[in-house]
Amino acid sequence: MSDMSEPYPIVEVKPKWVIDREDMGTKTKFWYRDPDADANWLFKYPRPNTGEHWAEKIAAEVASVLGIRHAKVELAQFEGDRGSATESFARGGRALYHGNELLEWTIGGYNPKKKFRQSEHTLANIFAGMDRVFAKPKDASRAKRTLAEYAVLDALIGNTDRHHENWGLLRRLEGNGLRGILFLAPSFDHATSLGRELLDERRDRFLKENRVGGYVEKGRGAIYWSEDERHGPSPLELVRRAVRTYPDLFRPAGLKLAAIDEHILSQIVDRIPSDWMTSSARVFTVALLCYNYSQLKEIV
Numbered sequence: 498m499s500d501m502s503e504p505y506p507i508v509e510v511k512p513k514w515v516i517d518r519e520d521m522g523t524k525t526k527f528w529y530r531d532p533d534a535d536a537n538w539l540f541k542y543p544r545p546n547t548g549e550h551w552a553e554k555i556a557a558e559v560a561s562v563l564g565i566r567h568a569k570v571e572l573a574q575f576e577g578d579r580g581s582a583t584e585s586f587a588r589g590g591r592a593l594y595h596g597n598e599l600l601e602w603t604i605g606g607y608n609p610k611k612k613f614r615q616s617e618h619t620l621a622n623i624f625a626g627m628d629r630v631f632a633k634p635k636d637a638s639r640a641k642r643t644l645a646e647y648a649v650l651d652a653l654i655g656n657t658d659r660h661h662e663n664w665g666l667l668r669r670l671e672g673n674g675l676r677g678i679l680f681l682a683p684s685f686d687h688a689t690s691l692g693r694e695l696l697d698e699r700r701d702r703f704l705k706e707n708r709v710g711g712y713v714e715k716g717r718g719a720i721y722w723s724e725d726e727r728h729g730p731s732p733l734e735l736v737r738r739a740v741r742t743y744p745d746l747f748r749p750a751g752l753k754l755a756a757i758d759e760h761i762l763s764q765i766v767d768r769i770p771s772d773w774m775t776s777s778a779r780v781f782t783v784a785l786l787c788y789n790y791s792q793l794k795e796i797v
């Protein structure tokens with residue numbers, strides 16, 4: 498393991514490693530393969546004037562310390578541009594099915610193509626879909642508990658983008674490919690978190706006016722609570738409601754959260770190399786994490 502105070506390494510992606518452009522999602526990205534590595538990686542450019550690359554890295558490290566399954570992320574550079582790189586988990590005969598595919602199979606009338614305001618994407622529908630797609634109740638429970646962990650991770654990092662193509666199931670194909678083992682895919686795409694879209698001037702104002710909590714509570718998540726809501730609740734509010742309705746499913750996530758020390762959160766942020774993140778962004782990110790952490794500790 499690397500030194501916990503060293504800056505994170507930066508992967509230099511070589512042009513000859515590029516294999517494929519990823520068509521899904523909205524930003525520019527491509528898959529590559531380092532011949533010395535045993536997996537494909539997805540290079541993602543941050544949108545201009547955002548911290549999507551450092552948000553991806555910090556989110557993955559936060560998931561790591563919590564012991565929540567997630568795709569591995571490194572800071573990366575390609576042709577002089579900075580970005581993040583995510584290791585593919587769809588390998589070794591494993592195929593990814595997105596949440597919208599699962600919900601289309603299992604929830605009558607679910608529209609898998611709806612990109613915005615998909616209010617059928619509720620926690621209740623996701624859990625019902627899992628109950629239907631897994632043959633054994635034990636496997637459904639495991640997937641639901643893992644998804645609850647992702648919801649708690651989202652609340653901690655302020656990820657407002659857990660829409661139906663930002664989680665999925667992995668199917669390990671066996672034998673002739675007709676049978677397969679299903680399980681929830683590791684958490685991925687945490688680019689829309691940690692106030693990554695804010696300009697420093699706004700960050701400074703939120704900090705000065707003590708309104709980081711207000712910023713977080715105004716966030717609109719992509720998992721809805723009920724189908725008749727206009728907007729999804731903030732990721733934090735989703736967990737507040739979910740813990741009351743599904744206490745058993747959220748208990749393991751609560752234990753993971755309780756097991757970490759708050760100081761580790763600022764250490765994770767400190768390891769982003771100095772010129773990759775401004776000091777305003779660092780202070781704001783730590784304040785956001787600490788606000789969410791203290792709120793979550795009271796809830797779960």
Ligand SMILES: Nc1ncnc2c1ncn2[C@@H]1O[C@H](COP(=O)(O)OP(=O)(O)O)[C@@H](O)[C@H]1O
Pocket residue numbers: 519521522523524526539568583584585586587593662663685686687688
């Ligand atoms: N670690 C991964 N392993 C396998 N497939 C992935 C992984 N990360 C992303 N993908 C696939 O690539 C798509 C786009 O990646 P994502 O990180 O969601 O980018 P964007 O921020 O543009 O939405 C995902 O919807 C998923 O299909």
Ligand SMILES: [Mg+2]
Pocket residue numbers: 522662663686
């Ligand atoms: Mg995505």
